[in-house]
Amino acid sequence: MIIDRNSPVPQYFQLQTWLIEQIEQGVFKTNDKIPTEEELAEITGLARATIRQAVQNLVNMGYLERKRRLGTFVINNEAKSETRTIVGLLVPDIRSGYAPELARGVEDEAAKNKHSLILCDTDDLYVKTEFHVNRLLENSVAGVILMPPAATDEQNQKIVTRFLNNNIPVVLVDRIIPGIEIDYVTTNNFEGGYEITEYLIKKGHRKIGIVLSTLFSTERDRLEGYKKALTDHGIPIDPDIIIADSGPFIQNRYFKYARTLLKKRNDLSAIFAGHDRIALIFYSLAKEMGVSIPGDISIVGYDDLHFTTIPLTTMHQPIYEMGQESMKLIMSRINGEDKGPRDIVLKSHIVERESVDSLV
Amino acid sequence: MIIDRNSPVPQYFQLQTWLIEQIEQGVFKTNDKIPTEEELAEITGLARATIRQAVQNLVNMGYLERKRRLGTFVINNEAKSETRTIVGLLVPDIRSGYAPELARGVEDEAAKNKHSLILCDTDDLYVKTEFHVNRLLENSVAGVILMPPAATDEQNQKIVTRFLNNNIPVVLVDRIIPGIEIDYVTTNNFEGGYEITEYLIKKGHRKIGIVLSTLFSTERDRLEGYKKALTDHGIPIDPDIIIADSGPFIQNRYFKYARTLLKKRNDLSAIFAGHDRIALIFYSLAKEMGVSIPGDISIVGYDDLHFTTIPLTTMHQPIYEMGQESMKLIMSRINGEDKGPRDIVLKSHIVERESVDSLV
DNA sequence: ATAGATTAATTGTATATACAATTATACAAT
């Protein structure tokens, strides 16, 4: 029996549910005619008005289509299940660092799956990020790929939570937010920091300066890798040549740091720039100060931005792949394929160019 | 009398129409309670079931909200008229040239107005562009900012027409499509080409090579400006030192062109690179060939990408502003503010650095 | 063959009626 007259759930609703079931199980297929209202009344024992109520709802919901004199028909339910296919990407600034490369990776992977990408620039500011969060929620995106801004962990957690509360999955890229269980895609920054430091050590460098920010998990990890590598090779850690900024990347400030370290160049043989844009500052300043790289001092970077004019030895990060992977991950979440947080850690590798002198 | 019982239009529909009128004219305001079904039955003389049919439709349409025991209420109709606020941006590749700067200008202006931006990379290919067009149409964007791909004029016209047929306004940026009346935002490429050529001439250069592609309106205009400047200064145009590619920007090909021109450096004193990425190739190759810039040969570019390591004298294009202006333009079109095509031509200006030697 | 009229099936519109469920409010009991 289709209808349970003793159930507290309304009979029109029972019929509605039953009809949807039939449609989704393929009993009534696309373009099939379902029984007429009269027939349904007979089958179910309900009045025609009740039948109509149920059918009308399904018409409103896009399952059925009525045709006068012909009957009621099942609508193509493929077309109907038009899933939201827009994903948000939040980066600090599409113009700088590896954001363009990342965005391209994300976009290509999105395109492969007929998804679209809403681009948001946060300028690494919490307020701007919040602003974009509102708009992404308004546009009911299917998922969000977030490079967390330079905000407190609590603020970043709040951002993520707002999406999750709306059943919108979030994937973090590159930077991690401590204290929250969430998917992320990043690279092995600790090992990377270790490797490139070890590379310098093997080239005979023992006095290696480093400049970076501890605001982001990525650079913190690189710093730890750097320290571990020194310790493992019996080199004491010298706080005087570790410059750890605590804020976001501000050019002027880093120019000052670079100047400080370049002035100490007699005590130093190499510098580990926390990322390529810092290395670039060293190059600019070195030129200005008449310091030769790698003649007077060696430099390594991290990222491998596509600098065509300076031969920087650096740690190549698979940024494009990071974009792709985060899109893949968010799509699997959107489709509800996987449960539990999943972390993807991609591997970086050193790209040797001519910014490091060998002392051995 | 609200209901005309002799009208062929159904009475529930008459009631519906009347209710909508009352709401939109402000007789029933947001959060107002409308008469109960019983009262409406009395007022109209219709049966309660008929009243319900009308009211139910308005509930489905988002005008009204029923609350048991309390009555039926008018929903905030501001919130209801949720306008689409997503705009599509089609660029060849978000990673290269000035696309990031442009995207940022567009995005900032969009954000100001609570609009969002869908980013599409076309790789300058018609098929890819078409693919994105489909997705933008599916997502029913409110407008499109298009940098036309390297396709035929007919193909580009087709792309634009598809949007226009769907009442989606289009603004072209930078590149123009001949043969179609459409809004565009660009810079004064002809004058720019003229100016920077004249700049070289005034520095004493008379043998000035040029490399660019004639595929795009921008570079064609620059070439015309170059020719006009030479002619105006009584310098003959030498086809041997004009390299006009007809396709999109392909690095290898331009390396070849650059090599050709650099080999002729005894006959040339300066080169006008059609855009900065071409200039960059000259720098790379010059280094490889041991040619000094500007010692052996002077170079100017066009765009003013943010090269921090090479001191290129170039024509600064207000890319960011172009992005802003195109967003403003598309928004005014979305709001139906202006009729007839409108063209915005921004001015570029020379940025002097150290890639040009003065011969006078 | 074609145009026009008829038929019948089906959904569309409309009414009258009855009882159920929900819940703001008032009132009562603890």
Place this chain on the structure above:
DNA sequence: ATTGTATAATTGTATATACAATTAATCTAT
């Protein structure tokens, strides 16, 4: 003060009935 109970207003669910409108299919006349 809190909890429980009753009341009444209103929407929610359900039925029986009737006629209207639409239109595919059939029949009829030319």
